[in-house]
Amino acid sequence: MSADQSMPVSESLTSAAVLSKETLLRRLKEDLIVSPILEPSQIGDGSVDISLGTRFIRSRRAKATEINFRELDKEKIRSFQESVVVPFGEHYILHSRSFVLGCTFEFIALPLDVCGFVLSRSSYGRAGLLIATATFVHPGWRGCLTLELENLGEIPIKLHPLSAVGQLVLLNAAKLPERPKAKIIPVSPTFTTLNEDPRWKKIKALSPE
Amino acid sequence: MSSSSAIDSVLTEAMPRVAAGANAAKYKDEAKVVQKTIEKNLGKNADNLLAKIRPVISGYSFKASAYGQQVPDVLRRLRSGIAPIEVLDSSGAMSPASVVAILNAGWELYKTDIDGFYGEFRGDVPKMERLANLNHLLFKAIEASEVARRWK
Numbered sequence: 041m042s043a044d045q046s047m048p049v050s051e052s053l054t055s056a057a058v059l060s061k062e063t064l065l066r067r068l069k070e071d072l073i074v075s076p077i078l079e080p081s082q083i084g085d086g087s088v089d090i091s092l093g094t095r096f097i098r099s100r101r102a103k104a105t106e107i108n109f110r111e112l113d114k115e116k117i118r119s120f121q122e123s124v125v126v127p128f129g130e131h132y133i134l135h136s137r138s139f140v141l142g143c144t145f146e147f148i149a150l151p152l153d154v155c156g157f158v159l160s161r162s163s164y165g166r167a168g169l170l171i172a173t174a175t176f177v178h179p180g181w182r183g184c185l186t187l188e189l190e191n192l193g194e195i196p197i198k199l200h201p202l203s204a205v206g207q208l209v210l211l212n213a214a215k216l217p218e219r220p221k222a223k224i225i226p227v228s229p230t231f232t233t234l235n236e237d238p239r240w241k242k243i244k245a246l247s248p249e
Numbered sequence: 250m251s252s253s254s255a256i257d258s259v260l261t262e263a264m265p266r267v268a269a270g271a272n273a274a275k276y277k278d279e280a281k282v283v284q285k286t287i288e289k290n291l292g293k294n295a296d297n298l299l300a301k302i303r304p305v306i307s308g309y310s311f312k313a314s315a316y317g318q319q320v321p322d323v324l325r326r327l328r329s330g331i332a333p334i335e336v337l338d339s340s341g342a343m344s345p346a347s348v349v350a351i352l353n354a355g356w357e358l359y360k361t362d363i364d365g366f367y368g369e370f371r372g373d374v375p376k377m378e379r380l381a382n383l384n385h386l387l388f389k390a391i392e393a394s395e396v397a398r399r400w401k
Contacts, residue, residue, distance in 0.1 A: 069341070075334045076345065076397035094392075128396065145396075147332040147389060182330050184389070202396070221371040225330045225382055227389035 058086035059154070059210045073149035073182075074208065082204065089161070089204040090144045093184060095228040096124045096132055097141040110243065112235040121231055131198040134169070134191045141229040142171075142187045145202055149182040153215035156208050158185060164205050168193020171206045180219045183226040263290040311349045319350040320357065323390075327354050328362060330369040332389040335397065345394040345401075355387045 059067065064083055068074065074088045082089040104120035126132045134140055150156060156177035160170055170190045177185065187206065191197050199205075224230065234240075266286065291298070319336070323346050326333040333351055335343040358366055367379045 068343075069337075073331060075332075075343070076393055076400075077343070078397060078400045145393065147334055147393065149331050219329075219369075222330060222369055223371050223374055224378070225369070225386065227332060227385045 057212050059212065061085045064088065064210065067151065067154070071151040072154060072210070074146050075148075076146065078202070084207075087159075087207040087209045088146075090146050090148075090158070090185070090206045090208050091202050091204045092187070092199060093143045093145040093228070094126050094128065094201045095143055096126065097121050097229045097231055098124055099139070109232075109234045110240055112232070114235065117231055117235065123228070126199075126201055128201050131200045133196050134189060134199055135196045136168075136191055136194050139188070139190045140199075141231065142189050142199070143184045143226070143229040144187065144206075145184070147182075147184055147227065148177070148208065150177060150179055150210075152180045152217075152219060153213055154210055155179050155213040156210045158187070159207050159209060161205060161207055167197060168195070169197055169205065177208070178220070179213045179216050182222065183224075184228065186226065186229045263294060266290055311347075311353075316350075316353060319347060320354050322346075323350045323354040324357055327358055327383075327386060327390075328365055330366070330386070332386045332393070334390050334393040345397040346390065348391050348394065351387060351390045351394065355383065358383070 061084060064072070064086075068077070068083070074090070077083065077088075078091075098121070100120050100122055104116075107120075124132065132140070132142075148156075158172040158175045158177065160172065164171070168191055170192055171187045172185075173188045185208075189199065189205075322336040323333040326336070333346050333354060336346045336350075338344040363380075363383075366383060367376060370379050370382070
């Protein structure tokens with residue numbers, strides 16, 4: 041979720057500690073952005089609860105037989121995915137063993153010396169809802185986080201925009217010299233950009249199909 | 250008396266004069282009669298009407314002083330690639346940015362410092378995509394600030 045904005049870090053890391061609630065409150069007034077905070081109880085010791093936005097990307101199963109990362113391009117990606125907007129007050133039903141991309145309602149901007157991890161909230165996890173797999177958020181990252189929502193349970197789950205499905209755990213990090221340049225500052229879920237990985241050119245050269 | 254009923258009474262008072270003008274023989278074109286009579290009476294009552302209307306619409310107006318108070322912080326956030334959903338208010342707390350301030354900041358950034366915003370992106374990102382991203386940030390800010398306002 042943050043490869044586009046990654047860059048080398050300095051060597052000045054002193055201690056990687058989870059930020060306390062007191063520090064989070066102070067940094068939120070200074071240079072940390074998790075906005076909007078709808079309830080003060082969202083901010084806990086070391087983490088901020090994050091909620092579900094209104095935009096989703098789901099797969100169109102009838103349009104694809106497989107995802108072949110080696111042959112992926114923008115046209116193929118568009119052909120088997122579709123965007124869905126669920127208005128506030130309505131819901132998206134995530135069926136058992138199904139997967140959909142969502143994003144956080146909160147816009148997040150990390151300072152240059154803070155990194156984060158996205159975790160499911162245990163209360164949702166116990167119902168079978170997993171919200172993230174690529175969980176690391178780099179220092180200096182900005183945007184709405186893409187959530188990989190999966191229903192691991194047997195029973196369909198209603199996903200409601202604004203429900204606090206996850207938490208962003210924040211830690212001290214080695215300070216970046218400057219904010220990384222962005223490829224995109226996302227405000228909705230973003231699909232895989234693996235088609236832009238230069239590694240595929242070399243893989244193809246080694247083993248033409 | 251409420252402001253809206255005050256306006257009603259002004260208009261009710263003007264109607265007989267409008268009707269009298271419409272019946273005058275010298276006017277052949279009825280629409281012209283009505284138009285001229287309305288213009289004449291509105292002109293006569295303009296001060297009175299404005300006095301009644303101003304208190305009603307004052308809550309929706311965005312004066313230069315409000316621009317100076319609200320837009321710079323919104324603009325600063327937008328300029329650095331942040332969706333300006335909330336801003337620091339005078340008490341030091343975060344509060345939802347107004348839709349008017351968000352839109353004004355978007356236009357000011359576009360007109361005065363769009364290259365500064367473009368500088369937040371990698372060199373290989375086309376300008377059209379950077380501009381589209383500005384629109385997306387503005388849309389996100391408007392949507393989320395409105396939700397935050399209603400939530401509180």
